[in-house]
Amino acid sequence: MNENQKNVCEVPEVKPSGWKELYLKEDWWAIWLSMGIIFAAIFLYFSGGSLKPLAVTPAKWSSLDQLFHHFALNYKLYFLQFFFWLIVFSLSSKIMGFNLSEFVPSFIFVYVISVIIFSIGAWEKAHHYNLEPPLVALAIGMIIANFIKLPKWMDTGFRVEYFIKTGIVLLGATLPFTLIIYAGPVAMLQATIISVSTCLTVYFAATRLFKLDPRLAACLGAGASVCGVSGTIAVAGAVRAKKEHPCIAITLVIVWAIVMIFFLPFISKILHLHAGVAGAWIGTSEFADAAGFAAAQAYGLMAGMEEIAVRAFTLMKVIGRDIWIGLWAFAFAVISITKWEKGDRLGQKPTLKEVWWRFPKFVLGFFLASLIITVVVHSYSMNEYLHTVKPNLINPIKAMRTWTFIFCFLSIGLTTRFRELASAGNKPFKAFTMGVIVNVILGFIFSAIIFGNYWSTALGVLK
Amino acid sequence: MNQYTCLHCKYFRNDPKFLEEFYHGLNTLSSAWGCVRGDAGVCIKHGVYLFPRGKCSDFLCTRENKNIDNQISGTYNVYSIS
Numbered sequence: 001m002n003e004n005q006k007n008v009c010e011v012p013e014v015k016p017s018g019w020k021e022l023y024l025k026e027d028w029w030a031i032w033l034s035m036g037i038i039f040a041a042i043f044l045y046f047s048g049g050s051l052k053p054l055a056v057t058p059a060k061w062s063s064l065d066q067l068f069h070h071f072a073l074n075y076k077l078y079f080l081q082f083f084f085w086l087i088v089f090s091l092s093s094k095i096m097g098f099n100l101s102e103f104v105p106s107f108i109f110v111y112v113i114s115v116i117i118f119s120i121g122a123w124e125k126a127h128h129y130n131l132e133p134p135l136v137a138l139a140i141g142m143i144i145a146n147f148i149k150l151p152k153w154m155d156t157g158f159r160v161e162y163f164i165k166t167g168i169v170l171l172g173a174t175l176p177f178t179l180i181i182y183a184g185p186v187a188m189l190q191a192t193i194i195s196v197s198t199c200l201t202v203y204f205a206a207t208r209l210f211k212l213d214p215r216l217a218a219c220l221g222a223g224a225s226v227c228g229v230s231g232t233i234a235v236a237g238a239v240r241a242k243k244e245h246p247c248i249a250i251t252l253v254i255v256w257a258i259v260m261i262f263f264l265p266f267i268s269k270i271l272h273l274h275a276g277v278a279g280a281w282i283g284t285s286e287f288a289d290a291a292g293f294a295a296a297q298a299y300g301l302m303a304g305m306e307e308i309a310v311r312a313f314t315l316m317k318v319i320g321r322d323i324w325i326g327l328w329a330f331a332f333a334v335i336s337i338t339k340w341e342k343g344d345r346l347g348q349k350p351t352l353k354e355v356w357w358r359f360p361k362f363v364l365g366f367f368l369a370s371l372i373i374t375v376v377v378h379s380y381s382m383n384e385y386l387h388t389v390k391p392n393l394i395n396p397i398k399a400m401r402t403w404t405f406i407f408c409f410l411s412i413g414l415t416t417r418f419r420e421l422a423s424a425g426n427k428p429f430k431a432f433t434m435g436v437i438v439n440v441i442l443g444f445i446f447s448a449i450i451f452g453n454y455w456s457t458a459l460g461v462l463k
Numbered sequence: 464m465n466q467y468t469c470l471h472c473k474y475f476r477n478d479p480k481f482l483e484e485f486y487h488g489l490n491t492l493s494s495a496w497g498c499v500r501g502d503a504g505v506c507i508k509h510g511v512y513l514f515p516r517g518k519c520s521d522f523l524c525t526r527e528n529k530n531i532d533n534q535i536s537g538t539y540n541v542y543s544i545s
Contacts (some may be wrong), residue, residue, distance in 0.1 A: 025498050
Protein backbone atom coordinates (compact mmCIF):
# COMPACT_ATOMS: atom_id res chain seq x y z
CA MET A 1 0.00 0.00 0.00
CA ASN A 2 1.47 3.38 -0.96
CA GLU A 3 1.65 6.44 1.26
CA ASN A 4 -1.23 8.23 -0.49
CA GLN A 5 -3.56 5.36 0.11
CA LYS A 6 -2.49 5.24 3.72
CA ASN A 7 -3.51 8.85 4.23
CA VAL A 8 -6.95 8.65 2.69
CA CYS A 9 -10.06 7.74 4.62
CA GLU A 10 -13.04 8.73 2.55
CA VAL A 11 -15.96 8.19 4.82
CA PRO A 12 -18.20 11.20 4.19
CA GLU A 13 -21.36 9.32 5.14
CA VAL A 14 -20.11 8.49 8.61
CA LYS A 15 -21.72 11.08 10.84
CA PRO A 16 -23.16 11.15 14.30
CA SER A 17 -26.74 9.89 14.23
CA GLY A 18 -28.02 13.42 14.98
CA TRP A 19 -31.60 13.92 13.84
CA LYS A 20 -31.67 10.40 12.43
CA GLU A 21 -32.50 9.48 16.00
CA LEU A 22 -36.06 10.51 15.10
CA TYR A 23 -36.43 7.04 13.58
CA LEU A 24 -33.44 5.20 15.05
CA LYS A 25 -34.05 5.67 18.77
CA GLU A 26 -36.83 4.11 20.78
CA ASP A 27 -37.45 7.36 22.70
CA TRP A 28 -38.87 8.88 19.55
CA TRP A 29 -40.76 5.75 18.56
CA ALA A 30 -42.36 5.72 22.00
CA ILE A 31 -43.59 9.25 21.24
CA TRP A 32 -44.84 8.44 17.72
CA LEU A 33 -46.64 5.31 18.87
CA SER A 34 -48.22 6.87 21.96
CA MET A 35 -49.28 10.00 20.13
CA GLY A 36 -50.92 7.80 17.51
CA ILE A 37 -52.90 6.04 20.23
CA ILE A 38 -53.83 9.33 21.94
CA PHE A 39 -54.96 11.05 18.74
CA ALA A 40 -56.90 7.94 17.70
CA ALA A 41 -58.61 7.94 21.11
CA ILE A 42 -59.49 11.64 20.78
CA PHE A 43 -60.74 11.21 17.21
CA LEU A 44 -62.91 8.21 18.13
CA TYR A 45 -64.26 10.02 21.19
CA PHE A 46 -65.37 13.05 19.20
CA SER A 47 -66.81 10.75 16.52
CA GLY A 48 -69.09 9.23 19.13
CA GLY A 49 -67.02 6.09 19.59
CA SER A 50 -64.19 5.01 21.84
CA LEU A 51 -60.86 3.21 21.82
CA LYS A 52 -62.35 0.78 24.36
CA PRO A 53 -62.51 -2.28 22.06
CA LEU A 54 -58.76 -2.07 21.43
CA ALA A 55 -58.06 -1.49 25.11
CA VAL A 56 -59.73 -4.66 26.36
CA THR A 57 -58.44 -6.03 29.69
CA PRO A 58 -59.43 -9.05 31.79
CA ALA A 59 -62.42 -8.27 34.02
CA LYS A 60 -62.49 -9.03 37.73
CA TRP A 61 -63.26 -12.71 38.32
CA SER A 62 -63.83 -15.00 41.26
CA SER A 63 -64.15 -18.35 39.47
CA LEU A 64 -62.40 -19.81 36.45
CA ASP A 65 -65.76 -20.11 34.71
CA GLN A 66 -66.12 -16.35 34.85
CA LEU A 67 -62.64 -15.89 33.43
CA PHE A 68 -63.22 -18.34 30.57
CA HIS A 69 -66.57 -16.73 29.87
CA HIS A 70 -64.84 -13.34 29.60
CA PHE A 71 -62.36 -14.67 27.06
CA ALA A 72 -65.07 -16.53 25.14
CA LEU A 73 -66.96 -13.25 24.81
CA ASN A 74 -63.97 -11.06 24.00
CA TYR A 75 -61.45 -13.24 22.17
CA LYS A 76 -61.90 -11.25 18.95
CA LEU A 77 -60.98 -8.05 20.79
CA TYR A 78 -57.87 -9.72 22.23
CA PHE A 79 -56.86 -10.81 18.73
CA LEU A 80 -57.42 -7.25 17.51
CA GLN A 81 -55.32 -5.86 20.32
CA PHE A 82 -52.62 -8.47 19.84
CA PHE A 83 -52.28 -7.67 16.14
CA PHE A 84 -52.25 -3.95 16.89
CA TRP A 85 -49.34 -4.26 19.31
CA LEU A 86 -47.55 -6.76 17.10
CA ILE A 87 -47.77 -4.55 14.02
CA VAL A 88 -46.76 -1.26 15.64
CA PHE A 89 -43.93 -2.71 17.70
CA SER A 90 -42.68 -4.89 14.83
CA LEU A 91 -42.65 -2.13 12.25
CA SER A 92 -40.90 0.35 14.50
CA SER A 93 -38.41 -2.28 15.67
CA LYS A 94 -37.65 -3.21 12.08
CA ILE A 95 -36.86 0.41 11.26
CA MET A 96 -34.60 0.61 14.32
CA GLY A 97 -32.67 -2.38 13.02
CA PHE A 98 -34.15 -5.36 14.84
CA ASN A 99 -34.56 -8.70 13.15
CA LEU A 100 -38.28 -9.38 12.65
CA SER A 101 -37.82 -13.15 12.53
CA GLU A 102 -36.57 -12.81 16.12
CA PHE A 103 -38.86 -10.04 17.30
CA VAL A 104 -42.21 -11.50 16.19
CA PRO A 105 -42.07 -14.91 17.94
CA SER A 106 -40.54 -13.29 20.99
CA PHE A 107 -43.29 -10.66 21.22
CA ILE A 108 -45.98 -13.33 20.78
CA PHE A 109 -44.48 -15.05 23.82
CA VAL A 110 -44.52 -11.76 25.78
CA TYR A 111 -48.14 -11.04 24.88
CA VAL A 112 -49.45 -14.50 25.78
CA ILE A 113 -47.71 -14.51 29.17
CA SER A 114 -48.90 -10.94 29.76
CA VAL A 115 -52.53 -11.99 29.23
CA ILE A 116 -52.03 -14.71 31.85
CA ILE A 117 -50.43 -12.22 34.28
CA PHE A 118 -53.20 -9.68 33.71
CA SER A 119 -55.75 -12.42 34.37
CA ILE A 120 -54.05 -13.40 37.62
CA GLY A 121 -54.09 -9.74 38.68
CA ALA A 122 -57.83 -9.57 37.96
CA TRP A 123 -58.56 -12.44 40.36
CA GLU A 124 -60.74 -11.27 43.22
CA LYS A 125 -58.30 -12.66 45.80
CA ALA A 126 -55.10 -11.54 44.03
CA HIS A 127 -54.75 -8.60 46.36
CA HIS A 128 -55.08 -10.86 49.41
CA TYR A 129 -52.14 -12.97 48.24
CA ASN A 130 -50.05 -9.99 47.05
CA LEU A 131 -50.37 -11.15 43.44
CA GLU A 132 -50.06 -7.64 42.05
CA PRO A 133 -49.38 -7.89 38.28
CA PRO A 134 -46.00 -6.05 38.39
CA LEU A 135 -44.64 -8.43 41.02
CA VAL A 136 -46.14 -11.50 39.34
CA ALA A 137 -44.73 -10.43 35.96
CA LEU A 138 -41.31 -9.90 37.43
CA ALA A 139 -41.34 -13.18 39.34
CA ILE A 140 -42.57 -15.24 36.38
CA GLY A 141 -40.04 -13.57 34.08
CA MET A 142 -37.15 -14.21 36.47
CA ILE A 143 -38.12 -17.84 37.00
CA ILE A 144 -38.25 -18.41 33.23
CA ALA A 145 -34.97 -16.54 32.65
CA ASN A 146 -33.02 -18.27 35.38
CA PHE A 147 -34.45 -21.79 35.41
CA ILE A 148 -35.71 -22.34 31.86
CA LYS A 149 -33.13 -21.39 29.32
CA LEU A 150 -34.76 -19.39 26.55
CA PRO A 151 -32.80 -18.81 23.33
CA LYS A 152 -30.74 -15.62 23.50
CA TRP A 153 -32.32 -14.28 20.29
CA MET A 154 -35.62 -13.92 22.15
CA ASP A 155 -34.16 -10.88 23.92
CA THR A 156 -35.01 -9.04 20.70
CA GLY A 157 -38.64 -8.92 21.79
CA PHE A 158 -38.02 -8.22 25.48
CA ARG A 159 -37.69 -4.45 24.99
CA VAL A 160 -37.98 -3.21 28.56
CA GLU A 161 -37.15 0.41 27.77
CA TYR A 162 -39.23 0.67 24.64
CA PHE A 163 -42.30 -0.65 26.47
CA ILE A 164 -41.82 1.54 29.55
CA LYS A 165 -41.16 4.69 27.50
CA THR A 166 -44.34 4.07 25.50
CA GLY A 167 -46.19 3.58 28.77
CA ILE A 168 -44.77 6.78 30.26
CA VAL A 169 -45.89 8.87 27.29
CA LEU A 170 -49.36 7.31 27.54
CA LEU A 171 -49.25 8.03 31.27
CA GLY A 172 -48.78 11.70 30.42
CA ALA A 173 -52.25 11.63 28.87
CA THR A 174 -53.75 10.62 32.22
CA LEU A 175 -51.83 13.20 34.24
CA PRO A 176 -53.25 16.75 34.30
CA PHE A 177 -50.73 19.30 33.06
CA THR A 178 -51.72 21.57 35.91
CA LEU A 179 -50.48 18.91 38.33
CA ILE A 180 -47.12 18.79 36.57
CA ILE A 181 -46.79 22.56 36.88
CA TYR A 182 -47.93 22.47 40.50
CA ALA A 183 -45.95 19.50 41.81
CA GLY A 184 -43.05 19.40 39.37
CA PRO A 185 -40.89 22.00 41.17
CA VAL A 186 -41.25 20.23 44.54
CA ALA A 187 -40.31 16.94 42.89
CA MET A 188 -37.30 18.58 41.26
CA LEU A 189 -36.16 20.08 44.55
CA GLN A 190 -36.48 16.83 46.50
CA ALA A 191 -34.98 14.68 43.73
CA THR A 192 -32.03 17.02 43.20
CA ILE A 193 -31.09 17.16 46.88
CA ILE A 194 -31.22 13.39 47.19
CA SER A 195 -29.54 12.67 43.83
CA VAL A 196 -26.61 14.96 44.59
CA SER A 197 -26.24 13.57 48.14
CA THR A 198 -26.33 9.98 46.90
CA CYS A 199 -23.94 10.60 44.04
CA LEU A 200 -21.42 12.34 46.29
CA THR A 201 -21.70 9.58 48.90
CA VAL A 202 -20.95 6.88 46.33
CA TYR A 203 -18.23 8.92 44.64
CA PHE A 204 -16.32 9.78 47.80
CA ALA A 205 -16.79 6.32 49.32
CA ALA A 206 -15.43 4.78 46.12
CA THR A 207 -12.49 7.12 45.64
CA ARG A 208 -11.47 8.09 49.20
CA LEU A 209 -12.45 5.01 51.17
CA PHE A 210 -11.88 2.24 48.64
CA LYS A 211 -9.35 3.96 46.34
CA LEU A 212 -11.28 3.08 43.17
CA ASP A 213 -10.77 4.73 39.78
CA PRO A 214 -12.72 8.02 39.73
CA ARG A 215 -14.28 7.03 36.39
CA LEU A 216 -15.71 3.89 37.96
CA ALA A 217 -16.83 5.99 40.92
CA ALA A 218 -18.65 8.32 38.51
CA CYS A 219 -20.41 5.36 36.84
CA LEU A 220 -21.46 3.99 40.21
CA GLY A 221 -22.59 7.40 41.46
CA ALA A 222 -24.68 8.05 38.37
CA GLY A 223 -26.19 4.58 38.54
CA ALA A 224 -27.20 5.02 42.16
CA SER A 225 -28.50 8.55 41.91
CA VAL A 226 -29.46 9.71 38.43
CA CYS A 227 -31.16 7.01 36.43
CA GLY A 228 -29.80 3.53 37.01
CA VAL A 229 -28.32 1.80 34.00
CA SER A 230 -29.20 4.69 31.67
CA GLY A 231 -27.42 7.13 33.99
CA THR A 232 -24.42 4.83 34.09
CA ILE A 233 -24.23 4.52 30.32
CA ALA A 234 -24.58 8.28 29.79
CA VAL A 235 -21.88 9.14 32.33
CA ALA A 236 -19.55 6.27 31.33
CA GLY A 237 -19.29 7.71 27.82
CA ALA A 238 -18.73 11.20 29.19
CA VAL A 239 -15.83 10.21 31.45
CA ARG A 240 -14.34 7.71 28.98
CA ALA A 241 -14.71 4.86 31.44
CA LYS A 242 -12.78 1.63 31.09
CA LYS A 243 -14.91 -0.87 29.24
CA GLU A 244 -15.46 -2.97 32.38
CA HIS A 245 -16.68 -0.02 34.48
CA PRO A 246 -20.21 0.05 33.03
CA CYS A 247 -20.42 -3.76 33.52
CA ILE A 248 -19.76 -3.38 37.24
CA ALA A 249 -22.23 -0.53 37.64
CA ILE A 250 -24.90 -2.32 35.57
CA THR A 251 -24.64 -5.41 37.77
CA LEU A 252 -25.00 -3.39 40.96
CA VAL A 253 -27.89 -1.33 39.64
CA ILE A 254 -29.81 -4.42 38.53
CA VAL A 255 -29.27 -6.33 41.76
CA TRP A 256 -30.30 -3.38 43.96
CA ALA A 257 -33.16 -2.37 41.67
CA ILE A 258 -34.65 -5.86 41.86
CA VAL A 259 -34.25 -5.86 45.66
CA MET A 260 -35.97 -2.44 45.85
CA ILE A 261 -38.90 -3.52 43.66
CA PHE A 262 -39.92 -5.87 46.47
CA PHE A 263 -38.44 -4.03 49.48
CA LEU A 264 -39.94 -0.56 49.01
CA PRO A 265 -43.59 -1.61 48.46
CA PHE A 266 -43.57 -4.09 51.35
CA ILE A 267 -41.88 -1.69 53.78
CA SER A 268 -44.35 0.99 52.67
CA LYS A 269 -47.15 -1.45 53.40
CA ILE A 270 -45.78 -2.27 56.85
CA LEU A 271 -45.49 1.47 57.60
CA HIS A 272 -49.00 2.10 56.18
CA LEU A 273 -47.65 4.90 54.00
CA HIS A 274 -50.02 6.96 51.91
CA ALA A 275 -49.74 5.95 48.25
CA GLY A 276 -48.52 9.45 47.32
CA VAL A 277 -45.79 9.33 49.96
CA ALA A 278 -44.71 5.83 48.94
CA GLY A 279 -44.73 6.82 45.25
CA ALA A 280 -42.49 9.80 45.99
CA TRP A 281 -40.17 7.63 48.09
CA ILE A 282 -39.93 5.01 45.34
CA GLY A 283 -39.36 7.83 42.85
CA THR A 284 -36.32 9.04 44.75
CA SER A 285 -34.97 5.66 45.83
CA GLU A 286 -35.51 3.27 42.92
CA PHE A 287 -32.79 3.27 40.33
CA ALA A 288 -34.51 2.88 36.98
CA ASP A 289 -37.83 3.92 35.48
CA ALA A 290 -38.97 0.40 34.69
CA ALA A 291 -38.12 -0.99 38.13
CA GLY A 292 -39.64 2.03 39.84
CA PHE A 293 -42.92 1.78 37.96
CA ALA A 294 -43.12 -1.88 38.97
CA ALA A 295 -42.64 -0.95 42.63
CA ALA A 296 -44.95 2.08 42.54
CA GLN A 297 -47.74 0.29 40.72
CA ALA A 298 -47.42 -2.72 43.01
CA TYR A 299 -47.76 -0.55 46.11
CA GLY A 300 -50.55 1.50 44.53
CA LEU A 301 -52.50 -1.72 44.00
CA MET A 302 -51.74 -2.87 47.55
CA ALA A 303 -52.97 0.46 48.94
CA GLY A 304 -55.95 0.67 46.60
CA MET A 305 -54.64 3.97 45.16
CA GLU A 306 -52.73 2.88 42.09
CA GLU A 307 -53.03 6.15 40.21
CA ILE A 308 -51.80 8.28 43.12
CA ALA A 309 -48.69 6.13 43.68
CA VAL A 310 -47.87 6.10 39.97
CA ARG A 311 -48.37 9.87 39.70
CA ALA A 312 -46.06 10.62 42.63
CA PHE A 313 -43.45 8.25 41.29
CA THR A 314 -43.64 9.74 37.80
CA LEU A 315 -43.27 13.30 39.01
CA MET A 316 -40.28 12.40 41.14
CA LYS A 317 -38.49 10.08 38.75
CA VAL A 318 -39.28 11.41 35.29
CA ILE A 319 -39.43 15.13 36.08
CA GLY A 320 -37.19 15.22 39.13
CA ARG A 321 -34.41 12.95 37.88
CA ASP A 322 -34.59 11.72 34.28
CA ILE A 323 -34.57 15.08 32.55
CA TRP A 324 -31.20 15.97 34.09
CA ILE A 325 -29.25 13.01 32.67
CA GLY A 326 -27.66 15.06 29.91
CA LEU A 327 -26.58 17.74 32.36
CA TRP A 328 -25.00 15.16 34.67
CA ALA A 329 -23.12 13.64 31.72
CA PHE A 330 -21.89 17.08 30.67
CA ALA A 331 -20.74 17.95 34.19
CA PHE A 332 -18.86 14.67 34.54
CA ALA A 333 -17.27 15.15 31.10
CA VAL A 334 -15.94 18.56 32.18
CA ILE A 335 -14.60 17.14 35.47
CA SER A 336 -13.06 14.18 33.68
CA ILE A 337 -11.23 16.28 31.12
CA THR A 338 -10.05 18.98 33.50
CA LYS A 339 -9.25 16.90 36.59
CA TRP A 340 -8.75 13.24 35.76
CA GLU A 341 -7.15 13.34 32.32
CA LYS A 342 -5.80 16.90 32.18
CA GLY A 343 -6.14 17.30 28.43
CA ASP A 344 -4.60 14.02 27.32
CA ARG A 345 -7.34 13.33 24.82
CA LEU A 346 -7.79 15.26 21.65
CA GLY A 347 -10.95 16.68 20.13
CA GLN A 348 -13.13 15.62 23.03
CA LYS A 349 -14.11 18.93 24.51
CA PRO A 350 -17.72 18.52 25.61
CA THR A 351 -20.28 20.95 24.31
CA LEU A 352 -23.66 21.89 25.67
CA LYS A 353 -25.20 20.33 22.56
CA GLU A 354 -24.44 16.99 24.21
CA VAL A 355 -27.00 17.82 26.87
CA TRP A 356 -29.67 17.87 24.19
CA TRP A 357 -28.51 14.72 22.38
CA ARG A 358 -28.41 12.80 25.64
CA PHE A 359 -31.77 14.14 26.80
CA PRO A 360 -34.32 11.31 27.23
CA LYS A 361 -36.68 12.52 24.51
CA PHE A 362 -39.65 10.41 25.58
CA VAL A 363 -40.08 12.94 28.41
CA LEU A 364 -41.07 15.50 25.75
CA GLY A 365 -43.83 13.12 24.66
CA PHE A 366 -44.93 12.77 28.27
CA PHE A 367 -45.32 16.56 28.62
CA LEU A 368 -47.02 16.88 25.24
CA ALA A 369 -49.49 14.08 25.96
CA SER A 370 -50.41 15.70 29.27
CA LEU A 371 -50.85 19.10 27.64
CA ILE A 372 -53.01 17.77 24.78
CA ILE A 373 -55.43 15.85 27.02
CA THR A 374 -55.61 18.70 29.55
CA VAL A 375 -56.63 21.09 26.75
CA VAL A 376 -59.14 18.59 25.34
CA VAL A 377 -60.92 17.96 28.67
CA HIS A 378 -60.61 21.54 29.94
CA SER A 379 -64.07 22.69 28.85
CA TYR A 380 -65.97 19.77 30.39
CA SER A 381 -67.68 20.02 33.76
CA MET A 382 -66.53 17.60 36.47
CA ASN A 383 -69.76 15.65 36.06
CA GLU A 384 -69.24 15.29 32.29
CA TYR A 385 -65.62 14.37 32.85
CA LEU A 386 -66.42 11.61 35.34
CA HIS A 387 -69.34 10.10 33.43
CA THR A 388 -68.40 10.59 29.79
CA VAL A 389 -64.83 11.70 29.18
CA LYS A 390 -63.08 9.47 31.68
CA PRO A 391 -64.73 6.16 30.74
CA ASN A 392 -64.60 6.74 26.98
CA LEU A 393 -61.37 8.69 26.48
CA ILE A 394 -59.06 8.49 29.51
CA ASN A 395 -59.65 4.93 30.71
CA PRO A 396 -58.91 3.26 27.35
CA ILE A 397 -55.60 5.16 27.16
CA LYS A 398 -54.88 4.06 30.72
CA ALA A 399 -55.64 0.44 29.79
CA MET A 400 -53.24 0.62 26.84
CA ARG A 401 -50.63 2.03 29.22
CA THR A 402 -51.20 -0.85 31.62
CA TRP A 403 -50.52 -3.34 28.82
CA THR A 404 -47.20 -1.70 27.96
CA PHE A 405 -46.26 -1.71 31.65
CA ILE A 406 -46.96 -5.44 31.95
CA PHE A 407 -44.93 -6.13 28.77
CA CYS A 408 -42.15 -4.14 30.44
CA PHE A 409 -42.30 -5.79 33.88
CA LEU A 410 -42.31 -9.23 32.30
CA SER A 411 -39.38 -8.25 30.08
CA ILE A 412 -37.39 -7.08 33.11
CA GLY A 413 -37.75 -10.54 34.58
CA LEU A 414 -37.04 -12.29 31.30
CA THR A 415 -33.77 -10.38 30.81
CA THR A 416 -32.57 -10.63 34.41
CA ARG A 417 -30.16 -13.54 34.21
CA PHE A 418 -28.06 -13.41 37.33
CA ARG A 419 -25.53 -15.92 36.01
CA GLU A 420 -24.69 -13.59 33.10
CA LEU A 421 -24.06 -10.47 35.15
CA ALA A 422 -20.46 -9.42 35.60
CA SER A 423 -18.88 -9.82 38.99
CA ALA A 424 -19.01 -6.41 40.67
CA GLY A 425 -16.26 -6.87 43.24
CA ASN A 426 -16.32 -6.18 46.95
CA LYS A 427 -15.24 -2.53 46.95
CA PRO A 428 -17.67 -1.27 44.28
CA PHE A 429 -20.44 -3.20 46.01
CA LYS A 430 -19.69 -1.54 49.34
CA ALA A 431 -19.41 1.94 47.83
CA PHE A 432 -22.67 1.51 45.92
CA THR A 433 -24.43 0.06 48.95
CA MET A 434 -23.44 3.06 51.06
CA GLY A 435 -25.12 5.23 48.45
CA VAL A 436 -28.21 3.03 48.51
CA ILE A 437 -28.49 3.38 52.31
CA VAL A 438 -28.14 7.16 52.18
CA ASN A 439 -30.59 7.33 49.29
CA VAL A 440 -33.28 5.20 50.93
CA ILE A 441 -33.05 7.01 54.28
CA LEU A 442 -33.00 10.50 52.75
CA GLY A 443 -35.79 9.51 50.36
CA PHE A 444 -37.95 8.42 53.27
CA ILE A 445 -37.21 11.55 55.33
CA PHE A 446 -38.09 13.88 52.46
CA SER A 447 -41.10 11.91 51.18
CA ALA A 448 -42.70 10.94 54.49
CA ILE A 449 -41.61 13.69 56.89
CA ILE A 450 -40.49 16.94 55.23
CA PHE A 451 -42.91 16.76 52.28
CA GLY A 452 -45.15 14.04 53.73
CA ASN A 453 -48.23 16.20 53.93
CA TYR A 454 -47.63 17.52 50.44
CA TRP A 455 -47.31 14.10 48.76
CA SER A 456 -50.36 12.74 50.55
CA THR A 457 -52.65 15.59 49.51
CA ALA A 458 -51.35 17.14 46.31
CA LEU A 459 -52.01 14.42 43.75
CA GLY A 460 -55.76 13.98 43.76
CA VAL A 461 -56.37 16.45 40.91
CA LEU A 462 -58.70 14.74 38.47
CA LYS A 463 -58.39 16.82 35.32
CA MET B 464 -4.48 16.91 12.67
CA ASN B 465 -6.79 14.48 10.88
CA GLN B 466 -10.45 15.31 10.65
CA TYR B 467 -11.69 11.89 11.67
CA THR B 468 -12.96 10.88 15.07
CA CYS B 469 -13.62 7.57 16.75
CA LEU B 470 -16.82 7.32 14.72
CA HIS B 471 -14.73 6.55 11.62
CA CYS B 472 -12.32 4.21 13.36
CA LYS B 473 -12.08 0.45 12.96
CA TYR B 474 -11.59 0.01 16.68
CA PHE B 475 -14.77 1.83 17.64
CA ARG B 476 -17.93 -0.26 18.00
CA ASN B 477 -21.24 1.44 18.69
CA ASP B 478 -23.75 -0.81 17.02
CA PRO B 479 -26.60 -1.07 19.57
CA LYS B 480 -26.93 -4.82 19.13
CA PHE B 481 -23.22 -5.29 19.71
CA LEU B 482 -23.37 -3.12 22.84
CA GLU B 483 -26.29 -5.06 24.33
CA GLU B 484 -24.38 -8.30 23.80
CA PHE B 485 -21.16 -6.75 25.12
CA TYR B 486 -22.76 -5.33 28.26
CA HIS B 487 -24.86 -8.09 29.81
CA GLY B 488 -27.77 -6.54 31.62
CA LEU B 489 -27.82 -3.32 29.60
CA ASN B 490 -31.18 -4.33 28.12
CA THR B 491 -32.61 -5.31 31.52
CA LEU B 492 -33.21 -1.81 32.84
CA SER B 493 -32.04 0.31 29.93
CA SER B 494 -31.29 0.02 26.24
CA ALA B 495 -28.62 0.70 23.67
CA TRP B 496 -31.37 2.16 21.47
CA GLY B 497 -32.10 4.98 23.93
CA CYS B 498 -31.27 8.64 23.40
CA VAL B 499 -29.16 8.86 26.58
CA ARG B 500 -26.47 6.68 25.00
CA GLY B 501 -26.20 8.93 21.98
CA ASP B 502 -23.54 7.45 19.68
CA ALA B 503 -21.27 6.26 22.49
CA GLY B 504 -19.53 2.94 22.06
CA VAL B 505 -16.52 0.83 22.93
CA CYS B 506 -12.97 1.38 21.67
CA ILE B 507 -11.66 -2.17 21.50
CA LYS B 508 -8.11 -0.90 21.00
CA HIS B 509 -7.92 1.03 24.28
CA GLY B 510 -10.63 -0.78 26.18
CA VAL B 511 -12.69 2.29 26.95
CA TYR B 512 -16.33 3.28 26.57
CA LEU B 513 -16.62 6.77 25.12
CA PHE B 514 -18.43 9.31 23.01
CA PRO B 515 -17.15 9.22 19.44
CA ARG B 516 -15.80 12.76 19.26
CA GLY B 517 -12.21 11.88 20.16
CA LYS B 518 -9.11 11.54 18.01
CA CYS B 519 -6.01 9.55 18.68
CA SER B 520 -2.81 8.29 17.10
CA ASP B 521 -4.12 4.74 16.82
CA PHE B 522 -6.89 5.73 14.43
CA LEU B 523 -7.51 3.07 11.84
CA CYS B 524 -9.94 3.59 9.02
CA THR B 525 -12.07 0.66 7.98
CA ARG B 526 -14.50 -0.60 5.39
CA GLU B 527 -16.31 -2.39 8.14
CA ASN B 528 -19.98 -1.52 8.32
CA LYS B 529 -20.43 -0.42 11.92
CA ASN B 530 -22.25 2.88 11.90
CA ILE B 531 -25.30 3.27 14.06
CA ASP B 532 -27.73 3.16 11.15
CA ASN B 533 -25.72 0.68 9.09
CA GLN B 534 -25.59 3.10 6.19
CA ILE B 535 -21.87 3.58 5.77
CA SER B 536 -20.64 3.62 2.23
CA GLY B 537 -17.70 5.13 0.42
CA THR B 538 -14.05 4.29 -0.05
CA TYR B 539 -12.10 3.14 2.95
CA ASN B 540 -8.35 2.97 3.21
CA VAL B 541 -5.95 2.65 6.03
CA TYR B 542 -5.31 6.07 7.52
CA SER B 543 -2.33 6.99 9.56
CA ILE B 544 -1.77 10.32 11.23
CA SER B 545 1.84 9.60 12.06
